[in-house]
Amino acid sequence: MDTKRLIIVAVGGQGNLLASKVLGEAALLSDMPVKMSEIHGMAQRGGVVESAVVFGDAQSTIISDGEADVLVGFEPSETLRALNKCNADTVVITNTAPLPPFTVGLGIGVYPEMDELKALIKAKTGRFISFNGIELAKEAGNVMSLNIVLLGALIQTGILNLSAESVKKALETTTKKAFLDTNLKAFELGFQAAENA
Amino acid sequence: MHKLLTDNPGQKMLLLGNEAIARGAIEAGVAIGSTYPGTPSSEISLALFQMSHESDLYFEYSTNEKVALEVAAGAANSGVRTICMMKHVGLNVAADPLMTLAYVGVTAGLVIIVADDPFMFSSQNEQDDRFYGKISGLPILEPSSVEEAKEMVSYAFDLSEQLMEPVILRTTTRINHSTGIVELKEIPPRVTKGSFTKDPMRCVTVPAVSRGLHVKLLENIKKAEEIASTSELNFVEGQGPWGIVCNGVSYNYVKDAVQDLGIEDKAKILRIGFSHPMPADLIKQFIKGCEKILVVEEGEPYMEEMVKVFDQEEKLNVPIRGKGDDLFSRLYEFNPAQVRQNLATYFDVPYTPPAQTDLADVPEIPQRPPNLCAGCSHRATFYAIKQAAEGMDTVYPTDIGCYTLGFLPPMAMGDFLICMGSSVSSSCGFSQATDQKVISFIGDSTFFHSGITGLVNAVFNNHNFTLVILDNGTTAMTGHQPNPGVDADLFNMSGNGRVSIEALVKAIGVEHVSVIKPYKLKKSIATIKEALDYKGVSVVISQEMCTLFAKGHKMLKPRAFYVSDKCKNHRKCIGTFTCPAFSIQGDFPVIDADTCVGCAVCAQICPENAILPLKK
Numbered sequence: 151m152d153t154k155r156l157i158i159v160a161v162g163g164q165g166n167l168l169a170s171k172v173l174g175e176a177a178l179l180s181d182m183p184v185k186m187s188e189i190h191g192m193a194q195r196g197g198v199v200e201s202a203v204v205f206g207d208a209q210s211t212i213i214s215d216g217e218a219d220v221l222v223g224f225e226p227s228e229t230l231r232a233l234n235k236c237n238a239d240t241v242v243i244t245n246t247a248p249l250p251p252f253t254v255g256l257g258i259g260v261y262p263e264m265d266e267l268k269a270l271i272k273a274k275t276g277r278f279i280s281f282n283g284i285e286l287a288k289e290a291g292n293v294m295s296l297n298i299v300l301l302g303a304l305i306q307t308g309i310l311n312l313s314a315e316s317v318k319k320a321l322e323t324t325t326k327k328a329f330l331d332t333n334l335k336a337f338e339l340g341f342q343a344a345e346n347a
Numbered sequence: 348m349h350k351l352l353t354d355n356p357g358q359k360m361l362l363l364g365n366e367a368i369a370r371g372a373i374e375a376g377v378a379i380g381s382t383y384p385g386t387p388s389s390e391i392s393l394a395l396f397q398m399s400h401e402s403d404l405y406f407e408y409s410t411n412e413k414v415a416l417e418v419a420a421g422a423a424n425s426g427v428r429t430i431c432m433m434k435h436v437g438l439n440v441a442a443d444p445l446m447t448l449a450y451v452g453v454t455a456g457l458v459i460i461v462a463d464d465p466f467m468f469s470s471q472n473e474q475d476d477r478f479y480g481k482i483s484g485l486p487i488l489e490p491s492s493v494e495e496a497k498e499m500v501s502y503a504f505d506l507s508e509q510l511m512e513p514v515i516l517r518t519t520t521r522i523n524h525s526t527g528i529v530e531l532k533e534i535p536p537r538v539t540k541g542s543f544t545k546d547p548m549r550c551v552t553v554p555a556v557s558r559g560l561h562v563k564l565l566e567n568i569k570k571a572e573e574i575a576s577t578s579e580l581n582f583v584e585g586q587g588p589w590g591i592v593c594n595g596v597s598y599n600y601v602k603d604a605v606q607d608l609g610i611e612d613k614a615k616i617l618r619i620g621f622s623h624p625m626p627a628d629l630i631k632q633f634i635k636g637c638e639k640i641l642v643v644e645e646g647e648p649y650m651e652e653m654v655k656v657f658d659q660e661e662k663l664n665v666p667i668r669g670k671g672d673d674l675f676s677r678l679y680e681f682n683p684a685q686v687r688q689n690l691a692t693y694f695d696v697p698y699t700p701p702a703q704t705d706l707a708d709v710p711e712i713p714q715r716p717p718n719l720c721a722g723c724s725h726r727a728t729f730y731a732i733k734q735a736a737e738g739m740d741t742v743y744p745t746d747i748g749c750y751t752l753g754f755l756p757p758m759a760m761g762d763f764l765i766c767m768g769s770s771v772s773s774s775c776g777f778s779q780a781t782d783q784k785v786i787s788f789i790g791d792s793t794f795f796h797s798g799i800t801g802l803v804n805a806v807f808n809n810h811n812f813t814l815v816i817l818d819n820g821t822t823a824m825t826g827h828q829p830n831p832g833v834d835a836d837l838f839n840m841s842g843n844g845r846v847s848i849e850a851l852v853k854a855i856g857v858e859h860v861s862v863i864k865p866y867k868l869k870k871s872i873a874t875i876k877e878a879l880d881y882k883g884v885s886v887v888i889s890q891e892m893c894t895l896f897a898k899g900h901k902m903l904k905p906r907a908f909y910v911s912d913k914c915k916n917h918r919k920c921i922g923t924f925t926c927p928a929f930s931i932q933g934d935f936p937v938i939d940a941d942t943c944v945g946c947a948v949c950a951q952i953c954p955e956n957a958i959l960p961l962k963k
Contacts, residue, residue: 161715171526175361178359178528183528185492185525185527186526186527187521187526188524188526189468189524195717195719195720195752196715196717196927197715197716197717197718208603209492209599210603211526211527211596212521212682212683213682214682214683214684214685215682215684215703216701216702216704217683217701227712227713227715228715233706234703234704236704237702238702238704250713250930251713251714251715251716252927252929252930253714254930254931255929255930255931256921256925258713258714259711259714260711260713270708
């Protein structure tokens, strides 16, 4: 089957690994071959966490520069940093609520201007979907559901050939029961946000 | 029930490579496991640790890798299937027992899992542990995928029992931390007890015995080579005049590249999964059928050199390449595009790589290095020491753990680091060779791992430095494992012993020992100053629970602080303490109440006393 390559970038603690796990479980439920790779040595120490998810028959579990079909960014400056993974056809989905690294507070770096950031990504990729995912996560009931908001948007694009039903079912088995309603709502809000984008 | 104990053969499960290896151990009937945690291997042992709480599997976190392997050697010489896992540099620590255990052998399967870390995602070097096969004479197996990693564990145990010697299963980070779909197999019953039969002519390695054992080892290498040559782990795929020899994750990139380049009818692949001893007969046959050969392997040209040797032995003169400025690097990990490009270059296949996005106009994005957590006691300790050592010409040897991050600005407290335990022993050298003030850092787990012998050396040889032991009650960096100093009850290990660092340090003969609570800044600074003034070896033990661990165990009742309007924007808090709960908003420092754990150190630093607890 057609191979689809997805990169997810986030800041440690944003729930990136859970998001890729949900997608993996959804693929398993859908009999779709899936392989994933992640770097999470320092995930809980505020560094960047990157997951690669490869759907289809490819053997490789990592994605070379310029070869992602989709990039999902949980933090806008990290989405911009991951542009090297994209090409002119890549679909990019990003949360626009920034989480500046501590180096900015120290005056070592300058956080990019949001309008410029958006314009750059839009100009260099195939399709660009951006929205404030933090607000939607809060609306769903928990700021920690940002990861599921973005999954909703990702599934809406239809690129992965994964149905919303399979992802919702995977949410039931992989996320905590107490958060299921919040997560399902987060998924819907993200789905709608991508529809309206 | 732990998901890896699911007894439902045929069920498909999405597993992390390390979980798949742990499940492989269960499917191989492993009854005893030992480890010292180290990324990228840590989740294997975590899974076994968890499963040991709900089954008759015995698992232990040993004090270091040498100890872990010796524990395993005893168990596997008592007839019990045993697994021992570590990161690649851990095998350096365990190299001493490894080399002679290879002579002695085992009476039940012993598999040593070693996780290499190309690119050094979380390691101090990227040594290629396949060479431990050559130097020890033991078999090395290397999986290419998560699914294969699970199956290979059982194969490794059978091989170990066939040869009566340990087998090394070597992974790389991209196996350990990849996730794939695996199919569960049956769980055999565990044999948890055996017995040791005295056999001094095999087990007691005095010179007269070892001379015979080395002969046995060489015979075993021959046997292993015969097995490797017909092993299902070494196989040829496809046909054509071009040969590609590959191993591990490189096999995946090669498979994809051959397809992407459309050279399926021109190239055949020799996948090596049993890589020590190299299967001579198989490789010689393979070379004979090739016009030219490319060897694709991350790390050192381990296979390439052997393939060239086999070519020379047979006088075949087939061009063989692998590493080189125009081909593969010995540095870092590979990726699919790189392998595709190098295949195209070497075999002269027309190929235009996809256009890369021009990123020249993307502004510089602020770096996001990992950082000590909000409320991390290490940050408080570093800050206190910095104040106490003000004006001194310092050297800060440091060690391996979260606190290594103290080398980053603004603390910049970490001047020398080579391996586990090196803080203490290198301090002996620094203090002898300089007149600078040597202050070194080591965590509780690393101290038990390999700091104690250095400290004994310091007392014995009368050195002059201050060792700060950062005791946060857990092995934090690798995911909060227990160590001999922890409160066992917190780790579901009631009944385990506990070693007091303070009593141990005093028993070693350190004459100036003090204990600080690093959140109490003023008192800590005063105590540290006394330790720094002492001529000789002084030890400061800084005790405070890891905040991340405490949070996870609901041991914290955080009372967040805020920056009140008394703030005059000195920014001493954010500029010198750099707690990630802080950010600048509207040109003033603010504290994120959700992140703040209420350690209150920033409140003690603020010159205006402007940082106050939030009213409940």
